[in-house]
Amino acid sequence: MTAEALTTILIAMLGGAIRVSTPFIFVALGETLTEKSGRINLGLEGNLVLGAMVAYAISFHTGSPWLGVLAAGFSGVFLGLMHGSICSLKKVNDIAVGIAMMSFGIGVAFFFGKPYIQPSAPRLESLPLGGWASNPALQQALEINPLFIVGILIAIVMWWALANTRVGLVVRMTGDSEPAARAMGINPIKVRILATAAGGFLAGIGGAFLSLSYPGSWNEGLSSGQGLMAVALVIFARWNPLRCILAALLFGAAGALGPALQSVGISQGYYFFNAAPYILTLFIMVAATGSNSARAAPGELSIAK
């Protein structure tokens, strides 16, 4: 392989990682927030797909993609509140509710999304941050969507707030020990419902990216399971918002490896590279059990018990 081909692959992977990782960042951050409060939401795929549909529809009707992003977030809040409230009933399994919310969210999105498959809605404009580069491929790779930057800012704020603010402390305490939270006069059910709703908001925005930026249209095969991967990403990131960005970029790059190799004529194993992020996560889960990663998990989390 020549140096030129290697550069092409690396640039394609960089561009692919940035493009593909944005929805991963949002669902991972949403899931992190929810799990920090001691609950797991396996249904973010529903938020993602519903968010994508709502964002596209609102952008189509109002002409403002940013209004679409906001509406997508609120559709996520709606699903998050449903998930949070149902899980607060006694004896209800939060993992199963997640699967149910996933099928409910996808069903609603497909039901109301039918009329929006054909029409074209205004998309989110990308920021050409690669103007300084002479290499056209690099320029294209650095056409960054503003939501990518928003995601990174949210990750930094969340990381800081979880460690340094009262709200962050309340969320972490609820997630680590329900009795301790109760002793402090905190209502854990309320905290968890709010954390799930806020997490749902973020996942909804991740969906808006899918329909308004990349791939950038609404159809029923839009999501390739990014929402389902949220839980794995969070384990990968050890419940740390900053590492969520890293995890999302890594997943994005792994997913971009296949197409990147194809662009230099290596088409063998394309589909195998699609599986790379999943295999990687499985290995990390196997390697991580019993080590630091398990201890990083919030104590009240059902998958940590």
Add this chain to the structure above:
Amino acid sequence: MAQAETSFATPPAYDTARIRASIEAVAIPLGALVASAIIFSVFLTLLGKSPLQFFELVWRGGFGSSFSLQNTLQRATPLILTGLAFAIPARIGLVMIGAEGALVIGGFAAAALAIPLVSAEAPVYLTMLLMVLIAMAAGGAWNAIAGWLKHSRGVNETISTLLLTYIAIAIMNFFVEGALRDPASQNKPSTMPIGKDYMVGNIPGTDVHWGLVFGLVLAVALQVLMSRTTFGFAARVTGGNPRAALAQGLPVGTLIVVCSAIAGACAGLAGYFEVAAIHGQANASLVAGYGFTGILVAFLARHNPLMIVPVAIMFGAIEASGGLIQRRMDMPDATALVLQGIIFVVLLASDSLYGRFAIFQPKISTERT
């Protein structure tokens, strides 16, 4: 009356408790179904559609004629098998959602094995038997990985089965688009067709393939296994309290791996019938969501293998009537998804009702007699 009750000592009280518990296990899911139907009716009314017409069409499209009934049973078949694939690990306390992946791996393995056998013109029944066996073995081994990782490394089985599903789909795509691709399959890459002679036929006098019989037999066999054998008892003890099971010296690891393997084998068998009775080859059509609907089926049946059969038939009917509802009521095919989603959510919420109704509790049995 109260005296007569006490003089009867424990056995009748135990019986009433059991009967009341089983009535509860049927009444609450039925109540959840009725509640879902009401919520869905409100949803339809808000959209200006008639709920009555909807349920009438589901009935007609699912059971109205012998054609629609056979259509329903055909669609119920994979759901019975994937429902079993969720229910068996659930009995041992595992939430395994990888039936979709085991189905794909099983179906693909069967189609791949068929390629050399069919081209060598091997005996038909031998080929079928080998295809069934490899589908079940591949699906079973695939799901057993998750069980083994759970026991040996404590890896959460829900997430590992989810990951394994994506890996399974990628493996199939890798071969279907590469080494095992039938050059004739232009738009939809597939393996070589197994050929009409090697396909599974229909039950005589019907349009329903033999998969239904396999599903029914497996449901009965697994019901017996889980409720009438030492193995099933040990599995249920482990599901109830893994630590107590370990303290009792039960082989928890073996139980977990075997239950996961049984589940995977059921899903793999579903994959075999999708290949050998429906598509005739392995391709992306195998990824049809049966694995995920099976989870709902199992929950509604409360992980009881026998109850899975009627529940799967009900969902088969909803799917079978989809076309009719699309045409007559001008509603998108996602209508069935919305209904399924509502049932699923309401059903899980109803889990909190167990033990809440005095009538189902044995404590007040003196009042009844």
